[in-house]
Amino acid sequence: MKPWIDKNVLITGCSGIIGSWxxxxxxxxxxxxxxxxxxxVGNKSIIQKDLLNGIYVAYGDIGDFLFVNRVIAEYEIDTVFHLAAQTIVTIANRSPLSTFESNIKGTWTVLEACRLSPTVERVVVASSDKAYGDSDQLPYRENQPLRGKHPYDVSKSCxxxxAQSYYHTYKLPVVISRLANVYGGGDLNFNRIVPGSIKAVLGDRPPxxxxxxxxxxxxxxxxxxxxAYLSLAENLHRPDVMGEAFNFAPNRPYSVIEIVEQIIRLTGKDIVPTILGGNSLGGEIFNQYSDSRKARxxxxxxxxxxLAKGLVRTLEWYRRWLKVPDTAE
Incomplete structure (x- = not known):
């Protein structure tokens, strides 16, 4: 079966790492x-892959209700993947208002436009494992309260x-994803640990x-x-899925140093990372990992x-993007 043939699908945040894939x-x-x-932004993955020639693009702000409403109406949207957000924790701490505008106002704008649309049948909303906030109860489970404290975490809790409110009040056909940290080719936010470490190591610098x-x-x-996103959308008609939230994670946490050392090992470089030390992450949750049994x-x-297979594929992408030859060849 081909469930997506000729379906009119809206993706907010289509130029982000998940959105482009x-x-x-x-x-x-x-x-x-x-x-x-x-x-x-010319260096975004969606533009580099020439995907824009195969889709319709609407340029605008998801906080603009008239704009979002027009796009959903004119393209007769059936399915919405709401992925757009300001996703960098350090930026959220430095500029909370713009993060709240994008992540909170942007969400209620999209949800309200979907509620008023006669064509929208499925809405998948991207939350995050950060929505749980700091917790002594690990791994996170979907029935735990959402207790974000810092700006980014609070924006995802909201x-x-x-999304839950629009389901319970209006029966909007919505489902919520709570993903772990996502990595892969196309992520150009180099203050994240995976792309930042890869760029440093491929440039012969210590991460x-x-x-x-x-x-x-x-x-x-x-x-x-x-x-995970396709599975949510394709099952959203089910009463045990609609209105629910789902964790998606590999059920295997790694320390930051383990991730960096794995990247160094896969590149074959003789590099030692620079460790700033201390236990304060400046507005970031210290330990976080989830139970994905419900999704399974x-x-x-x-x-x-x-992790190893994913990092190998990711390294291949960055070698091409950074034009770094593979010394193993």
């Missing part, structure tokens, strides 16, 4: 994809709760670890994230990429 997959599956972009290296995280390869049992989803 999801766009590519849906185009391959025969969907009519409409992407919302705020800024045209995103999540807004910088802001903490003492001990914080625990889970890392989900981008193609597994895309599979209800959606039959499980990651196909382990």
């Amino acid at each position: 999801l766009t590519k997959k849906l185009v391959e599956e025969g969907a009519n994809v409409v992407g919302i972009m705020r800024d045209h 995103t999540d709760l807004l 910088v670890i802001r903490s003492d290296g001990s914080p625990l995280r889970e890392y989900l390869y981008v193609e597994d994230a895309v599979a 049992e209800l959606l039959d989803w499980q990651p196909s990429w382990d």
Whole structure:
């Protein structure tokens, strides 16, 4: 079966790492994809892959209700993947208002436009494992309260709760994803640990670890994230899925130092990372990892990429993008 042929799909945040990979997959599956972009940034993956020639692009701000409403109406959107957000924790701490405008106002704008649309049948909203906030109860489970404290975490807690509100109050057909840290080719936010470390190591520079290296995280390869989003949308008609939130993670946390050392090892470089030390991450959650049993049992989803395989594929992408020859060849 080809569930996406001729479906009119809107992707907010189509130029982000997940958005660009999801766009590519849906185009391959025969969907009519409409992407919302705020800024045209020439080095974004979606532009480099020439995906823009295969989709409709609407340039605007997701906080502009009239704009979002017009796009959904004119393209007769069936399915919405709401991925657009300001996703960098350090930027959120430095500029909380712009993060709240994008992540919170942008979410209620999209949800309200979907509620008023006669064509929208499915809405998938991107929350995050950060929505849980700091917790002594690890791994996170979906029935835990959302207790974000810092600006980015709070914005995702609000995103999540807004989506739940639109389901419980208006029966909007919505489902919520809470993904672990996603990595893969196309992520140009180099203050994140994976792309930042890869760029440093491929440039023969020591990667910088802001903490003492001990914080625990889970890392989900981008193609597994895309599979998670498609699984949510394709099962959204089910009563045990609609209105629910789902964790998606590999159920294997790694310390920051383990991730950096794995990247160094895969490149074959003789480099020692610079560790700034200390246990304060300046507004970031220290340890975070999730239980994805619900997604496995209800959606039959499980990651196909382990960390080593995903990092090898990711390194290949950055070598091409940075024009760095593979010395192993």
